Amino acid sequence: MLPDRSEAERFLKESEEIHPGPWADHCRTAAVCAEKIAQNCEGLDPQKAYILGLFHDIGRRIETGTHFKHIVDGYQCMTDCGYDEAARVCMTHSFQIKDVDTYIGRIDVPKEVVEMVKEFLAHTEFDDYDLLIQLCDALSLPEGPVTMEKRLADIEKRYGNYPEEKRKRCYELKAYFETRMGRQLYEVIGVEKV
Structure with a gap:
């Protein structure tokens, strides 16, 4: 279950008021990218993709400045709201590779929480929405969509x-969705490759 678009936007705005920061505009960018890509992929729902993009970093609502913890906070927040699909994406969006050791950033949670995330990933078969939000996270800055090279350089x-x-996995996701769309990714999201 997911909220409708306007309720999702309202929830993100409220979350941004609780903990202001560039994270909220990053989520908005990811949402717009996800919607545009889904519009070009048979079998994907653009509204669902948009809402999942909006919520992928919603753990920042709970506490800003966290690393690994924002994944778990987002999962719990969305679970508490009854938005299981969004909860799932909160958990999967940082793991293009299903291994917590590939997480970029601090592990700022207890070991038992890391183990819970490991278990979740081990028992979750990523679907195209998981992959889509992983891709869009790698294309989104608060200022708008950018090439993957620019976003990954920002993270680095x-x-x-x-x-x-x-x-490498990010580029595989790009190729996968370009094949699904039959179009160039940057053309779809409105980014000029320089």
Whole structure:
């Protein structure tokens, strides 16, 4: 279950008021990218994609400045709201590779929470919505959509690294959705490759 678009936007705005920061505009960018890509993929619901994009970093509503914890906070927040599909994406969006050791950033939760995330990932078969939000996260800055190169460079600058294995997986996701759409990704999301 998910809220409708206007309720999702209202929830994100309320969350941004609780903990202001660029994270909310990053989510809005991811939502718009997800919607545009879904509009070009048979079998994907653009409204659902938009809402999942809006909520992927909603854990920032609970506390800003967290790393791994925002995944778990988002999952719990969306579960508490009854939005299971959004809860799932909160958990899966940072794991293009289903391995918590590939997480970029601090592990700022107890070991038992890390184990819970490991279990969740091990028992979750990623669907196209999981993959779509992973892709859109890698295309979205608060200012708007950008090339993957620019977004990954932004992450690397802030966190000190972006593992080659994850980088490769991001480009595989790009190729996968370009094949599904039969179109170039940057054309669809309105980014000029320089």
